[in-house]
Amino acid sequence: xxxxxxxxxxxxxxxxxxxxxxxxxxxxxxxxxxxxxxxxxxxxxxxxxxxxxxxxxxxxxxxxxxxxxxxxxxxxxxxxxxxxxxxxxxxxxxxxxxxxxxxxxxxxxxxxxxxxxxxxxxxxxxxxxxxxxxxxxxxxxxxxxxxxxxxxxxxxxxxxxxxxxxxxxxxxxxxxxxxxxxxxx
Numbered sequence: 103x104x105x106x107x108x109x110x111x112x113x114x115x116x117x118x119x120x121x122x123x124x125x126x127x128x129x130x131x132x133x134x135x136x137x138x139x140x141x142x143x144x145x146x147x148x149x150x151x152x153x154x155x156x157x158x159x160x161x162x163x164x165x166x167x168x169x170x171x172x173x174x175x176x177x178x179x180x181x182x183x184x185x186x187x188x189x190x191x192x193x194x195x196x197x198x199x200x201x202x203x204x205x206x207x208x209x210x211x212x213x214x215x216x217x218x219x220x221x222x223x224x225x226x227x228x229x230x231x232x233x234x235x236x237x238x239x240x241x242x243x244x245x246x247x248x249x250x251x252x253x254x255x256x257x258x259x260x261x262x263x264x265x266x267x268x269x270x271x272x273x274x275x276x277x278x279x280x281x282x283x284x285x286x287x
Contacts, residue, residue, distance in 0.1 A: 112138055113174065140188060
């Protein structure tokens with residue numbers, strides 16, 4: 103992957119997930135991916151390859167340990183606008199557990215106890231505003247995913263999304279689905 107980045111070539115590889123028997127199930131029926139490489143990123147003790155192709159308008163992440171037959175392709179890296187405008191630091195603030203989703207600007211109210219946590223995750227330039235003596239509010243861009251909603255819920259009543267209504271509704275749906283699953287047990 104590093105060689106492909108340095109040589110300005112595409113990365114060629116196959117990619118798999120595990121099935122219930124812990125056997126490899128190859129995506130795209132085992133056909134090769136040809137991706138324009140951007141970077142290698144570590145998250146939660148896993149390395150991820152970030153790349154894009156002309157068929158998607160966003161960066162895609164692949165766990166390196168699930169990539170096989172990784173090769174430097176003979177094809178040159180495409181000159182895509184996404185590659186030149188991509189902001190890795192901002193991307194890392196938006197995603198949760200390397201699971202991507204639609205990017206939305208959200209407003210979050212949080213207990214003052216979470217201030218360090220918010221700065222650690224979103225960066226020291228995150229603009230926080232005092233809401234009252236116990237809470238602050240901030241607006242940031244995130245990629246909506248079940249991991250993001252799980253992160254929000256992990257703080258219980260100390261953190262809540264307040265805008266936009268579509269994201270508040272999506273979080274409510276997420277919580278309702280979880281609640282339904284646990285009432286079946």
